[in-house]
């Protein structure tokens with residue numbers, strides 16, 4: 044039997060239903076490579092509620108054992124309860140905050156996070172956003188496109204990255220990759236994390252307000268959970284100060300977004316580079332007119348290398364599950 048055939052889980056008569064919550068970024072490739080194993084139920088391409096979508100597809104909810112998803116769509120307790128045979132949820136992301144993990148453990152559902160090694164991509168985005176805010180690259184670009192190269196220069200006075208004191212919130216793989224990059228720019232690092240790290244020489248702060256008070260820049264890289272929700276609130280922003288800058292490549296819910304918008308509009312902080320938002324895909328429109336804010340649509344890990352790797356790991360996780368069940 045050819046190697047590829049051995050990996051086929053079922054013959055074509057018995058394709059496993061795989062419920063897919065979007066978005067279909069490189070899903071066509073994934074689909075082509077795995078169509079011999081799964082019947083793809085593309086919930087991402089329907090506006091209907093799940094029960095209606097499955098009825099239209101003539102699929103019995105109790106036949107579904109697996110979901111493939113990413114942070115763009117929540118896998119709520121209601122969804123989990125609606126699928127009585129659900130046994131595994133595979134997310135192509137590193138973060139799992141879009142999945143109701145409590146409900147999963149209540150029903151003994153495995154959660155596989157299939158993110159490839161994309162910490163470096165996310166760290167690149169963090170540094171890119173920071174440079175953009177400090178050097179006003181996007182603001183200057185908008186100006187040139189609208190009005191040509193002559194400009195009131197004072198509008199574009201930037202600030203240099205070298206020498207900045209950077210407070211990293213969450214010194215995991217991403218935070219460490221950010222620190223490595225910013226060291227090369229001559230920044231000094233300090234950090235907040237759940238626990239002090241034994242072999243890290245950067246100063247540790249257990250208190251984020253104190254970290255902000257000693258930083259010029261805060262970079263948020265930690266996961267979102269009940270302890271970290273709104274870890275950056277108004278008090279933290281006021282401690283960061285009027286020249287301070289926030290970069291968020293973690294999750295929107297790490298910042299109290301209403302307060303962030305307020306602080307930016309009142310000039311209580313100097314700027315922000317944001318790849319994530321509290322109610323994605325909604326971005327507060329008040330931010331659109333601010334030249335000291337750079338916005339990105341949760342795109343830091345959307346490099347073709349990382350996506351390929353994530354979908355490969357997702358396929359492996361599903362294959363391991365179905366071949367042992």
Ligand SMILES: O=CC(=O)O
Pocket residue numbers: 114135136137138139158344
């Ligand atoms: O946001 C992206 C991820 O969690 O991988």
